[in-house]
Amino acid sequence: MFYIKYKLFKMSINTRLVLKNSLLAFVIKGMSFIVSILTVPVFISYFSNQAVLGVWYTVLSIITWLIYFDLGIGNGLRNCLVKSFADNDNERTRQLILSSYLMIGCLVVVAIIILYPILSIINWNSFLNISNDLVSSDILLQVTRYIFTGVLLQFFSKLITSILYALQKSAVNDFLGLLCSLFQLAFILIAPSKSPQENLLLLAKAYIVISILPYTVMTILMFFTKLKEVKIKRAYFSINACKQLAGIGGLFFVCQILYMLIINTNEYLITLFTGPENVVDYSIYNKAFLLAGTLALLALTPVWSIVTKAIAKNEFAWLSKLYRISLLITPVICIIEICIALLFKNIVLLWLGNASISIKPWYIAIFVVWGTVFTYQSVLSTFACGTGKIKLQAISYSIGVIFKGVFLTIFFKYTNSWIAVVISNIIILVPYCILQQISLNKYFSQLSKESNNR
Secondary structure, eight states: HHHHHHHHHHHHHHHHHHHHHHHHHHHHHHHHHHHHHHHHHHHHHHHHOHHHHHHHHHHHHHHHGGGOOOHHHHHHHHHHHHHHHHOOOHHHHHHHHHHHHHHHHHHHHHHHHHHHHHHHHSHHHTTTTOTTTTTTTHHHHHHHHHHHHHHHHHHHHHHHHHHHHHEEEEEEHHHHHHHHHHHHHHHHHHSSSOOHHHHHHHHHHHHHHHHHHHHHHHHHHHTTTTTSSSSSOOGOOOOOHHHHHHHHHHHHHHHHHHHHHHHHHHHHHHHHOOHHHHHHHHHHHHHHHHHHHHHHHHHHHHHHHHHHHHTTTTTTHHHHHHHHTTTTHHHHHHHHHHHHHHHHHHHHHHHHHHGGOOOHHHHHHHHHHHHHHHHHHHHHHHHHHHHHOOHHHHHHHHHHHHHHHHHHHHHHHOOOOOOOOHHHHHHHHHHHHHHHHHHHHHHHHHHHHHHHOO
């Protein structure tokens, strides 16, 4: 015990912060995993129709695409605040925070004016490839409006997560996500079950409150405690701060949108080409095989802001060492993915029982590769975003979006297998990962030389 305490004492502040947040992330994500396991069979029972459940997953994924349309303000704020917090520059912190909230406010107003009328024009039954007899057009329109409203409110409420990341409190954000999942599970267990489409509408209404409540409460708490000295007044609005946020956030925004088009369109594309019932199968495979990668991503969450802070303080030797250690995560996750594959049939049977899905060995093999590639990409992107070196990411993702459209158009012309969306993601991200690692290796090698020459 004394030896462990001694080793912790000898660690740098940055290392202790990473370990603390990573360990907390594992604990919280472990709880989230339990909630996720419980939620799937409860969802299946709640809707009693896989096509309607597929519609819920698909509509939610489509509308939440809008979260990526914050013009990169959240990520820009995150990177800018790291330096102002490190310098104890309260005035700059005030300017950045107030300017971010005002910019988000303007964005929400524009979204309401432009997008609300468009929601009424879209034929959601055709768009989601679902029969009007199963879910009426009126119900679908109401569902999309409720979820859209919840997403717009999240623009404000979730801005606190950028502040928490900059304060090196990523574990708090993980906890807020866990609360949202718990509230959703609790609602489904408590809410009276009616017809599938009535349940769909009821859950959409609840989504508005569930998705923003934890973040709103945390925002209030933060501004009355940790950020008490950062009093926000109208006088602290700054055009220069807006320009800085927009400049840094602009490229992040481009990468966010492109990444969303590659990764977060899977549910919709499966619904469009093969039917909403297949989204449920995809979700089960995806949850199982991305679990390890998601855990790794959570462990990496504090790294982004720590990287930005280390660069600001010229801690290059420590940063290069962290990069080398983080690269070891991918082979470890690959081994875990293989173990999941060997036990997958038993896992699904234990997890879902009579609601088990059709298991195909070659689907399992593809998801093993996908889980590994997803982790590899997450590691590299974390360091790319922390350093601000994301031009290569923007170029690679741009090519990837075009490729995915062409690949799926050809693939679905000859087969009706939804696994095509996963294959396309692998083909897109492998070249990016190779190029990004080469680029980061050169960058950190240069930093190490500069550090040695000081």
